[in-house]
Amino acid sequence: MNLPIEKSLIIVGSISTRYGVKTAFDNHLAVDLLEYRLDSILLDMNVKETLEELQSTLGCRTLPALLTIRSKKEGGLLQLSDDQRIELFERLYPFVDSVDLEWQEFPKVFEVYSLYKKGGKKIILSIHSLDRFLNLETLLSSLPEIKRLEADFVKLAVRIEELSQLKTLTNLFFSYPDIPWALMGIGKYSTLSRIVLSALGSRLVYGYVDKPAALGQPSVFDLKESFLRLGIIGKER
Template identity: 30%
Template sequence: MSTVKIRNIVLGEGQPKIAVPNVGTNEEEILSFAKEIVAAKPDLMEWRIDYYAAGISDINKLISTSKKIRQIVDNLPILVTFRTKNEGGVLELSDDNYLNLLQAIIENRLGDAIDIELFHEEEKIKSLVQLAHNYNLVVIMSNHDFEKVPPKDVIVFRLKKMSELQADVVKMACMPHTAKDVLILLEATNEVHQAIENPLITMAMGDLGKVTRVSGQVFGSSLSFGAVGKTSAPGQLSITDLRNAENYLALHN
């Protein structure tokens, strides 16, 4: 597996890295959460801008807030994510508006990495990936299923498709209903880890899926999401619990 550098961290080597979501709904909350996140010392901060309605409706406000965040977090890498409603986000955007927003995020370089969802018009996705690379942003391509865990071959196909679309990192999250669902995701993760060069991120959500959030180093997932205060997905562990579990499971070659 090759590695991907996001500012000062490297995905795909050592223990899985830990990202903490910033889910502030206004600038004051966002900046306050940023300070708390820095104090918790994660590897990366995910700025979930779908929680920030005022910033989505005013790109200049989004840009201004991003500059204030950078002053607070200093050299901590920032992943900028607008999660669409269909994939678990909190704001509804048309396809065109979503894609235009991603273009603005890239061209104004609001972070070090950007999340691009797989299920949008393929040629436009390809164009955004190329644009992000032109601006030296890392692309994490993603797909989220909050209803179920798809069959293993579907998970494998989607993750490989993201790799074919030139994503730097590929991500899949889904909702298990049985222990077998969790095993399906872990088997798919292991298979894709052996098949592609990209670092990958997978997780099963909810209580059943908690094991997948801490076992990445065993099955090939390179990053997990922990919470400082408010979570952004069901089953998300606190950064403290996540770090303790990862250290306990650390592989020593």
């Protein structure tokens, strides 16, 4: 199943619990892509149960699926070794349409990137700064290598505590228009950042289906209501 890559804004519904896995397809969700946060789902289930349930659910999916296994350093909720994460990425490869890989951990997951890239799956390259605003100089020095990897989206999720920091993200977006940005804030200005950056052209916007996957993350239902009210998306969505 292909991602609706032609859409100017792709709404991602994040699933973080066993309940979410079971009910996602029973609801009429206002999303284009379902993200499975495996590092969180595994808190409710053991690996064997999780793989069996996910493979069964994803085998009859009606929406494209994104696999995310966040490391503890990048905000993951479960301590997994690099080998464990790689094995899970490989085991679920046939059942998903895209994968989220962390730029700061990229050398550890390069073989996962190669597997998904060669298989024609979509790649989201993520950069996080969870407890403070990003080091802009470090990011800019990394952009040539990030561009060389030809990810389908470059996701930047950073803590925003001041409106001036949101302005910095908008400046970054317009300064490097050749990068397929998915920009968002976490924390105090989480919802506002999603509205502003999505309106400007940021390609992905995340909301939760069952519980927030990041500090301040709004639900997909609240996102849709705000976007409809502001005219960011049309009623057909």
